[in-house]
Amino acid sequence: MKKEEPEYKKHLKGIVLNLPETPGIYQYIDENGTIIYVGKAINLKRRVSSYFQKNQKSIKTKRLVNNIRDLKYIVVNNEEEALLLENNLIKRYKPRYNVLLKDDKTYPLICITNEFYPRIFVTRRRLKGLGTYYGPYTYSAPLVAVMGLIKQIYSMRRCQLQLTPERINQGKFKLCLDYHIKTCKGPCCGLQSHEDYMKDVSEIKEILRGNTQTLLDLLMDEMKSLSQQMKFEEAQILKEKYELIESYRAKSAIVNSYINADVFTIEMNENIGYINYLHITNGAVNQAFTFEYRKQLDESEEELLQLGIIEMRERYGSKSPEIIVPFKVYMNLANTTFTIPQKGEKKKLLELSLMNVKQYKLDRLKQAEKLDPDQKRIRLLKEIQDQLKLAKLPAQIECFDNSNISGSDAVAACVVFKMGKPSKNDYRKYNIKTVVGPDDYASMREVVGRRYKRIIEEGGTLPDLIITDGGKGQMEVVREVIEDELELKIPIAGLAKDNKHRTSELLYGFPPVVIGIKQSTPLFHLLENIQNEVHRFAIKFHRNKRSKSQIASVLxxxxxxxxxxxxxxxxxxxxxxxxxxxxxxxxxxxxxxxxxxxxxxxxxxxx
CATH class of the missing domain: 1.10.150 (DNA polymerase; domain 1)
Structure with missing residues (x-):
């Protein structure tokens, strides 16, 4: 007897099958709820799936996989963000199966010291009180670019001398080679004033913060002022600086390390609110969590988001002075401001959070639909109800189509879909009895009348929605029969095709209007399936009838x-x-x- 697969393996398999093919990080969790491994991937689905292959050769990987009981992941925009997030999470959780960076090194930072004449250098260690740090930089290219720009424009000291005003005034220092090759202006000997030096430091900080446009605006104003004063040589120096910064801004990406905030976004479906929380420290994501609230009393998006903000900040002990949200939230928290960004780095963080919550919602729906396929059909029917503003769920949909060749052997067909599935026992074929010649409108009138008169007489179930395989004319004929002749109230829609005989649009209402439904969506495919099914059924019936008549004439x-x-x-x-x-x-x-x-x-x- 085949051994039944453990529940945790079924759970993991369900998650892996629904992973997105996007960049991100993944976290493996053991039976105690402890994160035992954090990894990065350019393609999450492909990377994570590789761990669970049966022909896995690595003993260490097999040992890791045997301890996995749950899997969580975070989607990001690109590989750089995945690297940053992986690094932060490894340092935070120190997972058992992760290789920690040697010598406790991490990604490089740029430090501006707190000295009287600050130094600027690259480091991998963040020492409290030493200075202000910018980064981290996951790749060397942007780091080399910004340091190269600083070196090219500004003559900053590289020595480690303790340059205090007293020691400078006492003449304790001598000019070094850097002064003679013009890479330093000699502040150690009082040849560069503190004010001038700190002005350069201030501009460098603006570059490292990513505020290059602000700096460019200031330089432009200063250039204009010098030109008006006829100081053309000084203006030319600023112009060269301006051009270098502008060129750098166009080519390089600066990591903004000053954002410290909590980011929240929310996505809703009928009964559940999905909320994503990102905790941002120095511009890096060091906490990310998506959770859900099941509505109890028809709570609004804002009410659920308020609950989520309080819950997450309390759970993680966050004291971030800023909360970034997608819409106005009417709540007050001490020493905290709410921001709805329209552009810039904060807007990018909001978009990252929104991408995660949308992916989480999609994955949850896919998992639920695999466990209960009826959920998907109910969701699609709910979408039809919402799109057409129907009073009730279209649990039973009936669709009609005619088929004839120059009026000969004219037939019609009706297909029935119950809860989004074809109910073939309820399909009906009709020989056209009262129409002479090719008249689709008259044929539709006859068939619709015959069907629903019989249902009324026999006490059968009327549909929640009637769909015609045709446009406005067919819809009007059905409306005349249903409303004017039979005095019934059944919603009527039409499915029109393009010149290549492909489903192109859904029509609804009188006068009919086009209901916008994106092609390639599950809802569009359901409607397309209904139209194709009635067309197939009608054509098959017509061909059989023609074959019978041909054989009858021959025999x-x-x-x-x-x-x-x-x-x-x-x-x-x-x-x-x-x-x-x-x-x-x-x-x-x-x-x-x-x-x-x-x-x-x-x-x-x-x-």
């Missing part, structure tokens, strides 16, 4: 061939042409030797 007046034998031949050979092509033995196998001989003699004689 009429042949001795020994009655109605039952005609039907048997139709079932076996499908068309008159195939009967003609069949051998006497093949026909005899269906209706007997004597009748087969008569048919072959008649058909050979006709040919």
């Amino acid at each position: 009429d007046n042949i001795k020994g061939v009655g109605q039952s034998r005609k039907e048997a031949l139709l079932k076996a050979f499908k068309s008159a042409a195939r009967i003609k092509a069949a051998s006497e033995e093949e026909i005899a196998a269906v209706i007997g030797k004597a009748a087969a001989k008569n048919i072959k003699e008649k058909l050979n004689g006709d040919s």
Whole structure:
């Protein structure tokens, strides 16, 4: 007997199957709820799936996988963000199976010291009280670019001398090589004033904060002022500085390390509010969590978001002075401001949070639909109800289509979908009885009238929505029958096709208007499936009827061939042409030797 798969493996398999193919980080959790591994991926689904392959050769990886009981992940915009987030989480949780960076090194930072004449240098250690830090930089390129710009524009000291005003005034220092090669202006010997030096430091801080446009505006104003004063040489120096900063701004990305905030976004469905929380410290995500509230009393988005903000800040002990939200939240927290960003770095953080909550919501829906496929169909029917503003869920949808060739063998068909699934036992075929010639509108009028008059007479179930395979004209004909003749109130919609005979739009209302539904969405595919199904059913019925009439005309007046034998031949050979092509033995196998001989003699004689 095959051993049943453990529940935790089923749980993990469900998550892995629904992982997005986007950059992000993933966290493996053991039976005690402890994070045992944090990893990064350019493609989350592909990377995480590789751990659970049966042919896994690495013993260490097998040991890790055997201890995994749960999996969480965070989606990000790109690989750089994944690297930053992975680094922060590894330092925070120190997972058992992660390789920690040697010598406790981390990504490089830029430090501006708190000295009287500040130094600027790259470091991997953040020492409290030493100075102000900018970064971290996950790649060397932006770090090299910004340090190169600073070196090119500003003559900052590189020595580690303790330059205090007293020691400078006492002449304790001598000029070094940097002064003679013009990479330092000699503040150690009083050749550069403290005011001038700190002005350069102030500009460098603006560059490192990412406020290059603010700095460019200031330089432009200063250039104009110098030009008006006829100080063209000084203006030219500023112009060269301006051009270098502008070039850098166009080519490089500055990591803004000054944002300290909590970010919250929310997505809703009918009964649940999904909330994402990002805790931002120095511009880096060091906490990320998506959770959900099930509505009890029809709470609004704002009410659920308020609950989420209080819960998360209390749970994680956050004292962030700023909370970034997607819309105005009417609540006051001590020493805290609420921001609804419209652009810039804060807007990017809000978009990152929104991307995570949307992905979480989508994944939860996929998992729920795998466990209970009816949920997906109910959700799609709810979407139809919302789109058309129907009074009730369209649990039973009926769709009509006509089929004929120049009016001959005219038929119609009705297909029935119950709870989003075809109910083939309820499909109906109709031979058109009262219409002469190709008149689709008259045929639709006849069939709709016949169907619902019979349902009323027999006390059957009327549909919640009627859909015609056609546009405004077909809809009006159905409306006249339903509302004017039968005095029924059943919503009526129309599915129109484009010139390539593909479903293109949904029409609703009188006068009909186009209901915007994006193609490639599950809702569009459901409507397309309904239209294709009624068309298929009508065409099949029409072809069968034509085949019967063709066979009947060929086999009429042949001795020994009655109605039952005609039907048997139709079932076996499908068309008159195939009967003609069949051998006497093949026909005899269906209706007997004597009748087969008569048919072959008649058909050979006709040919």
